[in-house]
Amino acid sequence: MTRITEDQYRRLVSRRSVLKGSAALAALPLLSWTEIARAAEPHRFMQGDADVSVISDGELTLPLNVLSPDATPEQLAEIAKTMGWTDGSAHPSTNIPLIRMGSDLILVDTGSGNRFAPTAGKLSENLAAAGVEPGAITRVVFTHAHPDHVWGTVLDDGTLRFPNATYHVGATEHAFWTDPDIFSKLPENFHDFARGAQRDLAAVKDRMVLVKGGDDIVTGLSAIDTPGHTPGHISLALAGGDGLIITGDALSNQIISFEHPGWKFGFDAIPYLAIANRRRLIDRMVADKSAVLGYHFAYPGVGMAEASGDAFRYVAG
Ligand SMILES: [Zn+2]
Numbered sequence: 001m002t003r004i005t006e007d008q009y010r011r012l013v014s015r016r017s018v019l020k021g022s023a024a025l026a027a028l029p030l031l032s033w034t035e036i037a038r039a040a041e042p043h044r045f046m047q048g049d050a051d052v053s054v055i056s057d058g059e060l061t062l063p064l065n066v067l068s069p070d071a072t073p074e075q076l077a078e079i080a081k082t083m084g085w086t087d088g089s090a091h092p093s094t095n096i097p098l099i100r101m102g103s104d105l106i107l108v109d110t111g112s113g114n115r116f117a118p119t120a121g122k123l124s125e126n127l128a129a130a131g132v133e134p135g136a137i138t139r140v141v142f143t144h145a146h147p148d149h150v151w152g153t154v155l156d157d158g159t160l161r162f163p164n165a166t167y168h169v170g171a172t173e174h175a176f177w178t179d180p181d182i183f184s185k186l187p188e189n190f191h192d193f194a195r196g197a198q199r200d201l202a203a204v205k206d207r208m209v210l211v212k213g214g215d216d217i218v219t220g221l222s223a224i225d226t227p228g229h230t231p232g233h234i235s236l237a238l239a240g241g242d243g244l245i246i247t248g249d250a251l252s253n254q255i256i257s258f259e260h261p262g263w264k265f266g267f268d269a270i271p272y273l274a275i276a277n278r279r280r281l282i283d284r285m286v287a288d289k290s291a292v293l294g295y296h297f298a299y300p301g302v303g304m305a306e307a308s309g310d311a312f313r314y315v316a317g
Pocket residue numbers: 146148149249295296
């Protein structure tokens with residue numbers, strides 16, 4: 001599912017052969033396409049005046065049934081096959097939008113850091129490969145405070161990975177995770193999530209702006225309330241052209257979210273609300289013919305939604 005342009009491939013080959021000589025060329029066929037794509041230039045496009053890159057934070061490894069407890073094992077096996085996952089687990093990408101608008105350089109979420117999954121936490125190295133210094137990021141937007149979206153916020157020494165940024169956080173999301181009674185409200189297996197969210201939200205509190213649906217992050221980039229995956233989840237609308245919807249985890253998989261929007265996602269906190277807002281968001285992108293960027297779709301996760309029967313279809317590209 002990972003795509004790389006011929007031009008990117010040629011640049012990669014020439015860079016490798018310069019660095020390592022002809023032995024690197026001989027070794028190239030041993031690299032998987034995913035590894036080649038990761039080492040290549042990030043996927044980049046213009047949305048109106050905004051210059052958007054998709055920076056990979058690596059991938060997660062999850063049990064297949066987390067994709068949806070509503071799917072049969074046979075349906076999950078078919079989806080895994082289509083996604084190119086061959087080891088019986090799900091390997092969702094983690095696609096972090098980097099948006100240059102005017103004088104702002106904006107990241108949407110900070111990834112897993114080194115705390116959540118050994119196959120994730122690649123944001124810093126991939127930003128460096130794209131020539132972006134951590135200090136150059138002016139704004140960070142959190143779609144929600146789950147581990148794979150915010151645990152990359154704080155470095156091991158307690159300082160911020162992006163020290164000069166303003167942090168835009170959904171007001172409802174912030175209130176949920178910082179509730180002093182959170183641990184009595186959440187099942188025990190989510191307590192680590194809460195401890196992590198509290199660590200990261202506390203770390204940015206002096207640089208934080210609380211937002212609600214409809215608020216501008218900057219002119220042309222606004223928050224959309226999409227609660228359900230978490231109680232205060234937000235997605236983003238980027239203006240320019242027919243627009244771009246940045247889903248966060250309101251949509252979690254490019255097959256399931258579109259073709260079975262009524263199926264629960266294993267990590268949805270309030271499933272009926274997540275399903276309602278997922279449909280609402282897809283209806284909006286179909287009506288507006290806007291592009292979509294999914295955090296967990298196969299890298300780079302950029303495409304379009306189409307109506308298909310009584311559901312939808314995702315068309316990459
Ligand atoms: Zn996620």
